[in-house]
Amino acid sequence: MGRLDKPGVDIRRLRYFVAVCDNGGFSKAAPVIGIAQPALTRQVQLLEHELGMELFTRNGRNAVPTEAGAALMSGARLHLESLDLLIERVQRDFGAGPAHVSLGVCPTISPLFLAPLYEALRQSAPTLTLTVIEAYSGDLRSLMACGRLHLALTYSQPDTEGLDVTNLLSEKLVLAGPRQSIHPLSLNDLSRQRLILPSAHHQLRRIIDAVAATRGIPLVPALELDSLNAVKAMLDGTSGDFATILPYHSVATDAAEGRFSISMISDPDMVRTIALLRPSKPEQPLPKILPEAIFSRAKAIQASLEAVF
Incomplete structure (x- = not known):
């Protein structure tokens, strides 16, 4: 039997370390895992203190693993995944429900839900471990189909075979670009823009294309781009004179x-509906606390934010 006084590290801090590596920096990792950036930085600093070595080289907004950090990351991910599988198996075989839940969320939905959900779980279910995977709608459906996700916050979709779908709220789509219009824009106005849109694989593009086809006004993108951060970088400045169509609160x-x-769009069908997706026949019952926290947050959003109904 191993000694109980062996030096060790805090597992949650190790998870934070891996998240910073995966997202390329503290500012990018913080909203993904639902923690304030100063708190995340402090936790990683405590991990470095526990190990007695620096794990990152800080360079402006980026954080690059040191040689020691890279070595730690290469092994930590495997061991953390093995630990998660062990906990899930024990909980499945001997408990009433999982101690770990995987939640998928679209990039444009994360800012509305993640931080309040994390705080609700911290207060009401501190022993429940939440893993968040941020991906686009089509990718989230695939991850749920192969059993990687317990729940997903994504766009409501017509094809729901094998899934339980609960619509939570709807939000207006807007045009984001270098110039603002004080009047709502029509689809004809949008057709004259140099649009950046996601590829047809993603539900937002399908919503836009369906409305455009119904009105007989095709919206042909000048560029297809599937990264929200990359789209925002293209809009940040006027050199390309690009614009895009996104949910209001994502911009x-x-x-x-x-x-x-940002400029409002006059067409009433240019909206996105956020939904909670769950497998119709889950392998095991899920804790009620997370769906309940999601429903509570959706009601708060409807009551407090404009362009949401």
């Missing part, structure tokens, strides 16, 4: 900071 903060402008 509201950027517009308030002056990175680019």
Whole structure:
């Protein structure tokens, strides 16, 4: 039997370390895992103190693993996944439900839900471990089909075979670009823009294309791009004169900071509906706390944020 006084590290801090590596920096990792950036930085600093070595080289907004950090990351992921599988197996075989839940979420939905969900779980279910996978709608459906996700916050979709879908709220789509219009824009106005849109694999593009086809006004993108951060980088400035169509609250903060402008769209069908997806026949019962926290947060969003109904 191993000694109980062996030096060790905090597992949660190790998970934070891996998240920073995966996302390329503290500022990018913080919203994904639902923790404030200063707190995340502090936790990784404590991990470095526990190990007695630096794990990152800080370079502006980026954080690059040191040689020691790279070595730790290469082994930590495997061991953490093995630990998660062990906990899930024990909980499945001997408990009433899983101690670990995997939640998938679209990039444009993360800012609305993740931080409040994390806080609700911290207060009400501190022993429940939540893993968040951020991906686009089509990818989340695939991950759920192969058993990688317990729940997903994504766009409501017509093809729901094998899934239970609960619509939570709807949000208006807007045009984001270098110039703001004080009047709502029509689809004819949008057709004259140099649009950046996601590829047809993603539900947002399908919504846009369906409305355009119904109105007989095709919206042909100048560029297809499937990274939300990359799209925002293209809009940040006027050199390319690009615009895009996104849900209001995915760009509201950027517009308030002056990175680019947003304009409302007059067509009533240019909206996205956020839904909670769950397997119709889950392998094991899930804790009720997470869906309940999601429903509570959706009601709060409807009651407090504009462009949401």
